[in-house]
Amino acid sequence: MSKNIESHLTEERTFKPSKEFAKNARIKSMAQYRRMHKESIKKPATFWAREAKELSWQKKWTKVLDWKAPYAKWFVGGKLNVCESCVDQHLTNGRANKAAIIWEGEPGESRTLTYRQLHREVCNFANVLINNGIKPKDRVMIYMPMTPEAVIAMLACARIGAVHSVIFGGFSADSIVDRLEDCEAKAIVTSDGGYRRGGVVPLKQNVDDALKKYRGIETVIVHQRIGTEKAPVKMKRGRDAWWHDESAKAPSTHKAKAFDSEHPLFILYTSGSTGKPKGILHTAGGYLTGTYTTCKYIFDMQDDDVYWCTADVGWITGHSYITYGPLANGVTQVMYEGAPNFPDFGRFWKIVEKYNVTIFYTAPTAIRAFIKAGNQFPEAHDLSSLRLLGTVGEPINPEAWMWYHEKIGGGNCPIVDTWWQTETGAIMISPLPGCTPTKPGTATLPFFGIDAAILDENGNECKANEGGKLVIRQPWPSMLRTIYGDKKRYRDTYWSDYPGQYTAGDGARTDKQGNFWIVGRLDDVLNVSGHRLGTAEVESALVAHKAVAEAAVVGRPHEIKGQGVVAFVTLKAGNKSSEALNQELRNHVGKIIGAIAKPDEIYFAPALPKTRSGKIMRRLLKELVATGEITGNITTLEDSKVIQDLQAQIKK
Numbered sequence: 001m002s003k004n005i006e007s008h009l010t011e012e013r014t015f016k017p018s019k020e021f022a023k024n025a026r027i028k029s030m031a032q033y034r035r036m037h038k039e040s041i042k043k044p045a046t047f048w049a050r051e052a053k054e055l056s057w058q059k060k061w062t063k064v065l066d067w068k069a070p071y072a073k074w075f076v077g078g079k080l081n082v083c084e085s086c087v088d089q090h091l092t093n094g095r096a097n098k099a100a101i102i103w104e105g106e107p108g109e110s111r112t113l114t115y116r117q118l119h120r121e122v123c124n125f126a127n128v129l130i131n132n133g134i135k136p137k138d139r140v141m142i143y144m145p146m147t148p149e150a151v152i153a154m155l156a157c158a159r160i161g162a163v164h165s166v167i168f169g170g171f172s173a174d175s176i177v178d179r180l181e182d183c184e185a186k187a188i189v190t191s192d193g194g195y196r197r198g199g200v201v202p203l204k205q206n207v208d209d210a211l212k213k214y215r216g217i218e219t220v221i222v223h224q225r226i227g228t229e230k231a232p233v234k235m236k237r238g239r240d241a242w243w244h245d246e247s248a249k250a251p252s253t254h255k256a257k258a259f260d261s262e263h264p265l266f267i268l269y270t271s272g273s274t275g276k277p278k279g280i281l282h283t284a285g286g287y288l289t290g291t292y293t294t295c296k297y298i299f300d301m302q303d304d305d306v307y308w309c310t311a312d313v314g315w316i317t318g319h320s321y322i323t324y325g326p327l328a329n330g331v332t333q334v335m336y337e338g339a340p341n342f343p344d345f346g347r348f349w350k351i352v353e354k355y356n357v358t359i360f361y362t363a364p365t366a367i368r369a370f371i372k373a374g375n376q377f378p379e380a381h382d383l384s385s386l387r388l389l390g391t392v393g394e395p396i397n398p399e400a401w402m403w404y405h406e407k408i409g410g411g412n413c414p415i416v417d418t419w420w421q422t423e424t425g426a427i428m429i430s431p432l433p434g435c436t437p438t439k440p441g442t443a444t445l446p447f448f449g450i451d452a453a454i455l456d457e458n459g460n461e462c463k464a465n466e467g468g469k470l471v472i473r474q475p476w477p478s479m480l481r482t483i484y485g486d487k488k489r490y491r492d493t494y495w496s497d498y499p500g501q502y503t504a505g506d507g508a509r510t511d512k513q514g515n516f517w518i519v520g521r522l523d524d525v526l527n528v529s530g531h532r533l534g535t536a537e538v539e540s541a542l543v544a545h546k547a548v549a550e551a552a553v554v555g556r557p558h559e560i561k562g563q564g565v566v567a568f569v570t571l572k573a574g575n576k577s578s579e580a581l582n583q584e585l586r587n588h589v590g591k592i593i594g595a596i597a598k599p600d601e602i603y604f605a606p607a608l609p610k611t612r613s614g615k616i617m618r619r620l621l622k623e624l625v626a627t628g629e630i631t632g633n634i635t636t637l638e639d640s641k642v643i644q645d646l647q648a649q650i651k652k
C-alpha cells in the first residue's frame with residue numbers, strides 16, 4: 001500500500017470552483033459545507049429527515065432511525081411508493097411535459113419520454129406484471145440492454161412492491177443461473193437482444209440457456225428491441241410472452257399503493273472474496289433518500305440541466321444515478337445504449353454536443369481509453385454545454401483527471417470524484433461542486449451525514465498520511481440492509497473488524513486537509529474497468545474446466561482497465577499447455593462469468609507457490625506480475641523453485 005500512498009503525496013495542484021459556479025450552486029462555500037457536515041454528524045436524524053421530507057410519502061414515519069448494530073431501519077413507520085417520487089410527483093409539479101429520458105440507440109435512433117409518457121409506460125408495465133401473477137416481495141430478474149424499457153421495468157417492480165434484481169447484459173447464462181437460484185426469482189424481463197459495438201448480444205438466448213438449469217421461472221417477458229431478422233428468438237408456450245402483446249392487454253393507469261419504508265426495493269449482486277457473489281439488499285425509503293439527496297447536492301441538479309450517466313443499469317451506478325436519484329430530482333437525462341467507441345471514439349462527445357449535456361458522469365477506465373484514442377475525437381465537437389463532470393468506480397489517476405478537466409471540461413468544469421459502493425447505495429465521499437477545492441486523485445470529503453474515518457489494526461484513527469482501513473462510523477439511510485439470505489456473511493464481511501462500524505474493504509489515507517485518498521481494495525476483489533470481480537470467482541470458473549487442476553488469479557496494473565486479470569494454472573495429468581488451451585480457457589471463463597472476467601494472461605505452471613499449510617501465496621504472484629520480481633519474504637514458501645520457473649515464463 002505504501003507505494004501508492006507516496007505517489008499521491010506529491011499532488012499539490014488544487015482547483016477551486018469558479019465564482020460563477022458557486023453562485024448558483026446549492027452549497028456555495030466551504031464554511032457552509034463544514035457547518036452542515038458537522039451538524040449532520042451530530043444529529044443525523046435531523047439532517048436526513050429534512051431531506052426525506054422532500055420525497056412523496058403517503059404516511060410519515062414515527063422514528064427516523066432504529067439502529068441495533070449492524071441492523072438499521074430508517075423512517076420507521078413511514079409508507080411510500082418509490083415510483084411516486086420518481087414519476088407521479090412530476091405530473092403535478094410542472095414537469096409533466098418535461099423530457100425525463102432522451103434515449104439514443106447504438107445504431108443512432110433517438111426517442112424521448114416525458115415524465116407523463118414515462119408514467120403511462122410504468123403504469124402499463126406494472127399492470128403487465130400484476131397480470132402475470134407478480135406479487136409484492138416476489139423477485140423479478142431484469143436482463144436487458146440500455147433501453148428505456150429497462151428503467152420502466154425497474155420502476156414497475158418498485159411500483160407494485162416486487163423486488164428487482166438486474167443482471168448486467170454482459171453476464172453469461174451461467175452467471176444468470178447462480179443469481180436466479182440465490183434469489184429464487186419467479187419472473188424474468190429480458191429483450192430479444194441489445195446492440196453492442198455493431199453486433200447483437202443474444203439476451204433471450206442466454207435466458208433460455210439459463211432456464212435449462214433453473215426451473216423456478218414461471219414468466220419470461222421479452223421486449224423486442226432488435227426484431228426477428230437479426231435476433232430470432234424461440235418463445236416457450238405458457239412461459240414466454242412479448243412485452244408488446246402483454247402491454248396491449250393491460251391498462252395504462254395504476255394507483256400506487258404505499259409500502260413500508262423498509263420494504264425491499266432490489267437485490268443487486270456484487271463480487272466478494274469468495275466465489276459466490278453477494279446479493280446486496282436495499283430498501284425503499286432510505287435508499288431513495290440517499291440517492292435523491294446526493295444527486296441534489298453533488299450533481300447540483302437544476303431544472304434546466306441535461307444529465308448523462310454513462311453506466312449500465314446492471315451496475316449500482318445505473319440503479320442510483322440513472323433510475324432512482326435523477327428521476328426523483330425531476331431532471332432530464334440522456335441514456336445511451338451502446339459502446340463508447342462505436343462507430344468510433346467520438347461517440348460520447350457527439351452525444352454531448354447533440355443533446356447539450358450539462359452534467360456528465362463516467363468512469364476513469366473510459367477516460368483512459370479516450371486519452372489513448374487521441375484528442376482529435378473530443379476536439380471535433382462543441383462541448384461547451386458541459387458545466388459539471390463526475391467520475392466513479394476506481395481511483396482516478398492524476399493524468400486522467402487533468403485530461404478530463406482540460407479536454408472535456410475546457411478547464412472550467414468542477415470534477416466530482418465520487419467514492420461509494422454497491423453496498424453504500426449512494427455516494428459517500430465526494431467534492432461538492434460549488435465549494436470543495438479538488439486535487440487530481442482524491443474523492444475529497446465525506447458527504448453530509450457520512451461519518452468516514454481511517455482506522456489502524458487496533459481501531460485507532462490514523463494520522464494524516466497514514467494508510468489504514470476506510471470505515472463508516474454511523475449508519476446512513478442508503479446502506480445495505482443485509483446480504484440476501486445470508487445474515488452471517490453480512491455481519492462477518494462488513495461489521496466484524498470494528499464492531500458497530502462499517503468496513504468498506506478499501507485502503508485509504510487522508511491528507512493534511514482531511515481529503516480522503518482511496519488506494520484500492522484490501523480483499524481479494526479486483527477492479528477491472530470499474531467493475532468488481534472476485535479472484536475466487538475466476539478461479540472457480542477455471543477449475544471447472546476439465547483440464548485444470550488448480551488455479552490462482554491475481555490482478556496486475558493495466559493501462560486502460562485499471563487492473564487486468566492474470567491467471568496461474570496447473571493442469572491435470574495428461575494435459576499439455578498450448579496456445580490453443582490458453583484461448584480455450586479464456587473463452588471458458590468468458591462463458592461461465594462473462595467477457596469482463598476473461599484473463600488477460602494465463603501462465604501454466606507445474607505447481608503454484610504455496611505456504612507449508614497449503615495456502616496459495618497470491619501476494620507473491622501479484623508482485624511477480626506487477627514487477628517481474630519478488631522482494632518480499634518467501635521463507636514460508638514450500639518450494640521456492642516454483643517461483644523461479646514462473647519468473648522465467650513471465651520474463652519471456
Ligand code: 7RM
Pocket residue numbers: 270316317391392393394395396417418419420421422423443504505506518520521527530531532
Ligand atoms: C460505485 C461502485 C466499489 C469499489 C470501492 C472502491 C472502488 C469506487 C471510487 C473507487 C476510488 C472512487 N460500486 N471505487 N469509486 N475507488 N475512488 N471514486 O463502483 O461496488 O462496484 O465498487 O470501487 O474500491 O470499494 S462497486
